[in-house]
Amino acid sequence: MKVPYLDLAAQYQGIAEEISAAMTQVIASCSFSGGPFVSGFETAFADFCGTRHAVGVGSGTEALWLSLLALGIGPGDEVITVPNTFIATAEAISLCGAVPVFVDVQEKSFTMDPSLLEAAITPRTRAVIPVHLFGQPADLDPIVEIARRHGLFVVEDACQAHGSRYKGKGPGAMSEIACFSFYPGKNLGAYGEAGGVVTNDRSLAEKVRILRDHGQATKYCHDVIGINSRMDGIQAAVLSVKLKYLDGWNQARIRHAERYRELLADLEDVILPRRMEYAHHVYHIFALRVRNRPQFLATLAEAGVSCGIHYPVPVHLQLAYRGLGHARGSYPVAERQAEEFLSLPMYPELTDEQIRQVAQGVRSACRPKRVYVTYRFAGEVPVAAHNRARIKEGPEGPGTQRR
Numbered sequence: 001m002k003v004p005y006l007d008l009a010a011q012y013q014g015i016a017e018e019i020s021a022a023m024t025q026v027i028a029s030c031s032f033s034g035g036p037f038v039s040g041f042e043t044a045f046a047d048f049c050g051t052r053h054a055v056g057v058g059s060g061t062e063a064l065w066l067s068l069l070a071l072g073i074g075p076g077d078e079v080i081t082v083p084n085t086f087i088a089t090a091e092a093i094s095l096c097g098a099v100p101v102f103v104d105v106q107e108k109s110f111t112m113d114p115s116l117l118e119a120a121i122t123p124r125t126r127a128v129i130p131v132h133l134f135g136q137p138a139d140l141d142p143i144v145e146i147a148r149r150h151g152l153f154v155v156e157d158a159c160q161a162h163g164s165r166y167k168g169k170g171p172g173a174m175s176e177i178a179c180f181s182f183y184p185g186k187n188l189g190a191y192g193e194a195g196g197v198v199t200n201d202r203s204l205a206e207k208v209r210i211l212r213d214h215g216q217a218t219k220y221c222h223d224v225i226g227i228n229s230r231m232d233g234i235q236a237a238v239l240s241v242k243l244k245y246l247d248g249w250n251q252a253r254i255r256h257a258e259r260y261r262e263l264l265a266d267l268e269d270v271i272l273p274r275r276m277e278y279a280h281h282v283y284h285i286f287a288l289r290v291r292n293r294p295q296f297l298a299t300l301a302e303a304g305v306s307c308g309i310h311y312p313v314p315v316h317l318q319l320a321y322r323g324l325g326h327a328r329g330s331y332p333v334a335e336r337q338a339e340e341f342l343s344l345p346m347y348p349e350l351t352d353e354q355i356r357q358v359a360q361g362v363r364s365a366c367r368p369k370r371v372y373v374t375y376r377f378a379g380e381v382p383v384a385a386h387n388r389a390r391i392k393e394g395p396e397g398p399g400t401q402r403r
């Protein structure tokens with residue numbers, strides 16, 4: 001049996017009729033660009049997020065870009081984010097004419113290290129973009145506290161974190177604005193390109209609304225220079241159908257993550273992702289950390305399992321950002337994680353059989369290690385790696401060599 005990294009067809013099978021009906025309605029009413037299906041989705045999504053406003057746009061990248069523009073960020077400004085993210089986070093900053101400044105991530109959470117944030121702030125800094133990588137919110141309390149103290153905006157990149165919570169609060173509750181991608185593979189995915197923002201700030205929502213529609217609040221009166229980033233009616237209708245299932249789908253992802261943990265808990269060669277105590281993690285991605293990634297990829301491919309790497313090259317080392325002049329070693333935690341991350345198949349429709357097959361593949365990629373512990377009475381005895389820790393911790397101390 002093959003286990004794909006993602007199986008959008010499996011999800012479609014369960015909702016095909018509803019999707020067809022919704023699409024037909026849009027086509028019959030010719031509400032292709034903007035219109036009632038978009039505003040209907042905006043209301044439902046704001047409700048889902050517990051925020052006052054939601055605005056649908058063309059993509060997650062544009063959600064980030066228009067948010068920064070709406071906050072007045074432009075040339076001469078700096079915006080702080082992390083290097084282990086999808087390139088779009090940094091692109092949105094650059095597209096405003098501002099400069100992305102990076103701070104490294106935490107070893108455990110893979111998200112922005114708040115203890116490094118303050119040192120990256122300069123008189124030009126205007127905003128901070130924490131990224132809720134893999135579906136787990138960044139540690140927002142200290143980030144927001146530091147941002148407030150320095151008069152900076154907080155823009156959440158929640159493009160991988162639909163339905164996540166930080167200490168019970170969803171994206172957009174603690175910051176100026178939160179940005180989502182509805183790219184097909186995301187936890188809430190359209191059948192094409194789409195994105196959105198949520199915020200409690202009415203005037204900010206209005207600014208994004210105007211920017212996404214050529215800077216016009218009234219037809220053909222263009223008050224600012226904007227762009228066409230209107231959400232497509234068909235995408236809005238698809239998203240409205242799928243939104244009703246999102247909580248259930250996220251619950252399934254959480255169950256699959258727990259199952260992976262059970263099945264891989266005893267492996268010494270893999271570091272499992274950690275759920276932070278403050279987080280309701282929605283597992284957009286379940287990424288292990290492994291030392292010898294090519295070996296894992298090859299063994300898993302042999303076992304019929306497709307994996308992903310998110311992301312092999314951190315943003316500061318991308319060719320596109322060579323102009324910033326960051327050398328290897330600038331952000332050591334993000335760089336090491338980029339070398340070690342291995343994303344296992346993760347989607348709501350995964351079956352237990354598939355999960356077991358993936359886990360079996362991971363196990364066979366872990367070469368059983370043999371270590372030799374000297375026993376006075378028995379010479380060299382091979383000890384399986386997973387027993388080594390137990391021996392170390394035993395009442396006799398390390399091995400039995402002491403006596």
Ligand SMILES: *Cc1c(COP(=O)(O)O)cnc(C)c1O
Binds near residue numbers: 059062086088180183
């Ligand atoms: C997907 C993603 C984006 C960009 O969203 P698009 O809809 O593809 O433009 C931005 N940031 C992160 C972290 C993402 O995962």
